[in-house]
Amino acid sequence: MNKITAAITAVQGYVPEDILSNEDLSKLVDTSDEWITSRTGIKERRIMRNGASSDMAAAAVKQLLEKKGIDPMDIDLVICGTVTPDHPFPSTANILSDKTGMKNAWSFDVNAACSGFLFALATGSQFIETGKYKKVIVVGVDKMTSIVDYQDRTTCVIFGDGAGAVLLEPNSEGLGLQDFILHSDGSGREFLVQPAGGSLHPASIETVENRQHYVKQEGQSVFKFAVTNMADVSAKIMEKNQLTSDDVQWLVPHQANLRIIDATANRMGLSKEKVMINIEKYGNTTAGTLPLCLWDYEKQLKKGDTLILSAFGGGFTWGAIYLKWAYNS
Numbered sequence: 001m002n003k004i005t006a007a008i009t010a011v012q013g014y015v016p017e018d019i020l021s022n023e024d025l026s027k028l029v030d031t032s033d034e035w036i037t038s039r040t041g042i043k044e045r046r047i048m049r050n051g052a053s054s055d056m057a058a059a060a061v062k063q064l065l066e067k068k069g070i071d072p073m074d075i076d077l078v079i080c081g082t083v084t085p086d087h088p089f090p091s092t093a094n095i096l097s098d099k100t101g102m103k104n105a106w107s108f109d110v111n112a113a114c115s116g117f118l119f120a121l122a123t124g125s126q127f128i129e130t131g132k133y134k135k136v137i138v139v140g141v142d143k144m145t146s147i148v149d150y151q152d153r154t155t156c157v158i159f160g161d162g163a164g165a166v167l168l169e170p171n172s173e174g175l176g177l178q179d180f181i182l183h184s185d186g187s188g189r190e191f192l193v194q195p196a197g198g199s200l201h202p203a204s205i206e207t208v209e210n211r212q213h214y215v216k217q218e219g220q221s222v223f224k225f226a227v228t229n230m231a232d233v234s235a236k237i238m239e240k241n242q243l244t245s246d247d248v249q250w251l252v253p254h255q256a257n258l259r260i261i262d263a264t265a266n267r268m269g270l271s272k273e274k275v276m277i278n279i280e281k282y283g284n285t286t287a288g289t290l291p292l293c294l295w296d297y298e299k300q301l302k303k304g305d306t307l308i309l310s311a312f313g314g315g316f317t318w319g320a321i322y323l324k325w326a327y328n329s
């Protein structure tokens with residue numbers, strides 16, 4: 001009997017309608033379209049004015065189930081990567097399952113910042129590979145505007161809101177997830193953090209006045225770690241699986257900064273045409289970036305294509321997944 005692998009059999013994204021352009025931001029803080037474009041590659045991002053992460057996730061999942069004609073009651077497990085949950089608890093995955101009628105599924109959140117979707121995808125795939133489950137939903141969603149400080153020009157220009165969801169099902173043709181390398185290093189926690197609102201610094205008048213409920217990022221330090229580790233891990237997964245640059249059809253990189261994406265692609269020996277990029281229209285949606293890339297490029301993907309998904313984020317967390325695309329759309 002052939003080995004069972006976990007294949008992505010559908011993908012769906014959701015982004016809010018409202019656009020916040022570089023021009024709009026230059027009216028809020030001392031910045032310019034020229035600075036943001038040249039330093040990050042971002043031109044605009046989507047912002048959610050009303051609602052929560054679970055609403056974006058639910059919009060993506062509902063459309064995904066509809067287009068596949070799947071009854072929500074048939075979903076076994078739901079894993080949601082997010083750092084902007086609706087509440088510290090219950091999990092956004094629990095709320096999402098309720099809002100979409102996935103009542104037979106158990107569900108939980110994965111907190112791995114920008115690597116959230118990678119970590120969730122690797123986790124979900126295990127339940128398919130063992131034969132335990134037939135249908136697993138993996139989501140990456142973040143409403144970054146709920147934790148971005150619009151007085152801090154170094155962070156507010158980067159982030160946006162969005163969600164993406166995939167369905168994992170068993171495959172016996174050798175397609176789907178082939179390998180993953182994942183890492184975390186908590187000693188990087190000071191460089192990219194939401195300082196207050198947890199057990200270390202519970203919400204107080206002081207934490208609010210000191211703006212500690214917003215994302216704090218030491219941009220340059222994170223950049224250095226990101227550029228090295230994302231490139232290293234992407235090269236390593238190719239080496240480990242004896243893949244040359246000719247064997248890889250697509251790099252699916254976390255969309256934090258175009259310069260980090262370029263460095264990763266160069267290290268892998270991939271030309272620009274093989275790199276999924278949508279940072280210019282969504283910015284950094286944290287756990288949302290990878291499934292949103294898959295959604296945007298779905299029509300160009302062919303059954304059997306080799307994809308390397310790669311990310312770096314707060315924690316620090318980082319890693320890469322090697323998979324073979326399982327369908328033509």
Ligand code: UT7
Binds near residue numbers: 114157256314
């Ligand atoms: O997704 C999770 C992981 N996160 C990342 O991977 C993000 C990694 N970091 C980055 O992408 C970049 O560090 C940033 C985009 C955040 C910043 O770019 P940078 O090239 O590292 O800029 P910088 O922080 O070194 O600042 C350079 C200059 C400074 O001015 P001086 O000191 O040279 O006069 C900043 O004050 O740019 C200034 N600056 C800005 N100017 C205009 C910082 N932010 C802005 C801004 N507009 N928005």
